[in-house]
């Protein structure tokens with residue numbers, strides 16, 4: 001017997017709402033009668049779990065009812081009309097919305113064109129539904145959460161697909177809505193199925209570190225409580241908090257394999273009555289524990305785009321142990337866990353509509369940022385002119401599912417851009433005309449290249465010229481879909497003829513890589529396949545599209561020359577293991593000599609704290625070692641030197657490339673982005689062509705497929721014509 005929802009669970013609803021919810025509970029039970037889940041349990045357990053979680057999130061009664069009925073129309077005899085008759089139009093629209101979303105298919109890359117297109121279509125549906133009524137998405141998220149909890153009953157293929165889709169679509173969506181608790185839960189549930197090996201490893205790592213940290217955290221909590229009391233600050237709660245596994249994993253796999261970040265495993269969270277107290281507590285903490293510079297974050301003055309507010313700091317606590325501390329009010333805490341759901345979300349959306357229509361009262365009630373991103377989502381899905389599904393998918397991933405940064409105009413206006421956005425994106429975010437007339441940019445008062453990614457809190461000033469003069473190269477520089485579409489729109493106005501010519505030049509400049517001189521050298525059949533893939537009637541249409549920038553050169557090459565590796569691969573988390581060379585280094589000063597302390601003999605993956613001795617370099621202790629001198633000014637942030645593990649092959653790669661400023665720097669950047677270790681690099685002038693350089697790279701290559709990708713990119717980006725590769729000390733192979 002499965003217990004029904006009880007009236008007592010519905011405390012905050014009024015009596016008529018309670019009755020409707022209880023009625024819906026019985027209605028759903030009858031509708032699903034006799035059906036079973038894959039687990040063998042009665043089907044009703046699923047909608048009930050969904051509704052129970054929605055109640056916890058603090059949603060309105062209609063949404064709870066929608067949760068109870070979300071599968072009735074799809075899986076039973078019940079119709080939308082029946083739902084409307086019994087529970088009203090709003091509930092019917094919610095159920096209909098969830099039903100229409102169906103399954104949002106996740107497809108890894110363009111393995112098969114059709115499936116990819118259908119997944120884009122589904123994401124488009126998701127966004128459209130969301131822009132109409134956010135409550136549909138909340139039901140969908142609660143639905144996904146429970147499906148993940150019962151994922152063990154599905155076939156392995158389905159497990160993997162659903163898990164990946166949850167990590168790539170649903171968790172970022174929950175995050176963007178500010179639902180921190182749900183996001184963390186979805187991620188941890190999916191992590192185990194998406195990356196089983198990594199999951200086991202991180203779990204083990206966390207467990208072994210946590211058990212050691214427990215007592216320490218208890219003591220530290222007491223110390224902090226005493227400090228606050230002494231300063232007459234009332235604390236509502238102080239508790240030790242464990243970072244969730246997937247976020248630990250992400251930290252570990254983030255660029256440069258920052259293994260030292262594992263000190264973040266435990267954090268202390270202090271909740272105090274009001275904002276003033278928050279800042280006071282921060283002062284008290286910094287007065288008593290030395291903060292790690294660059295790790296102090298004021299999300300109260302500048303909230304994250306999803307509304308998250310809190311103060312964060314990371315300090316050297318007693319014994320030099322590094323601990324993160326978060327300080328916030330109860331209200332901030334509630335919002336951080338449940339996001340906008342903590343308010344009545346539909347009300348917010350109605351307000352946002354009024355706001356757009358210019359209602360001033362609405363303006364004071366809703367934060368501009370929340371409205372803007374709701375609008376952004378709606379706009380992206382509805383007005384999108386993008387006809388290539390791959391491109392659409394890429395745009396969506398970049399705009400919605402990436403971390404955001406804040407930058408300021410010289411007047412102090414705040415702009416919210418995706419991470420990696422450049423001054424050009426900023427220019428277009430201000431106004432299309434400013435974007436098109438951009439000549440240069442000043443970042444924090446200094447002239448900056450237009451393609452250098454902006455950092456959080458940069459102050460950006462755009463230098464404009466009198467007339468619009470965009471450059472096709474800009475399409476490779478901008479990161480936001482809106483800037484890209486504005487640039488494309490401008491080029492679209494240029495004449496067809498000149499576009500065809502430009503398109504031909506662009507394409508032919510690359511063909512040499514594949515041994516063709518002219519477009520006409522490409523076998524007709526091969527060209528036809530590409531044209532069909534894009535739905536272009538003839539070559540000129542393709543060239544025009546290329547010339548006007550409505551299709552990217554790499555996209556065309558990928559279709560035309562199928563051996564070009566897809567770019568998407570690099571968006572995924574790099575597969576790394578947590579191996580170190582066993583050497584220790586000071587973060588930011590890797591050349592300082594480090595010596596392991598003889599008292600605690602640190603070993604990977606211990607968290608490290610360096611102590612600057614008088615005259616003999618840095619002694620590195622295990623974080624928490626009792627022998628660390630209590631001289632905060634002499635403590636340094638240290639880490640294990642990190643390596644890509646697994647067997648690597650030593651390979652010598654030789655080629656000639658067009659010489660230009662920054663060539664070597666760009667090549668090493670490309671190699672490092674492929675997770676290959678550069679053992680040696682040498683360059684000399686080419687004997688035959690003064691404008692070219694001969695380059696020789698010695699690499700440790702973990703994956704020969706990546707090597708192939710590297711070679712293709714060298715050819716495309718650096719004018720490299722042929723590459724010779726040689727396995728060092730083994731048999732030689734040739735890529736040509």
Ligand code: MN
Pocket residue numbers: 046070071143
């Ligand atoms: Mn369901």
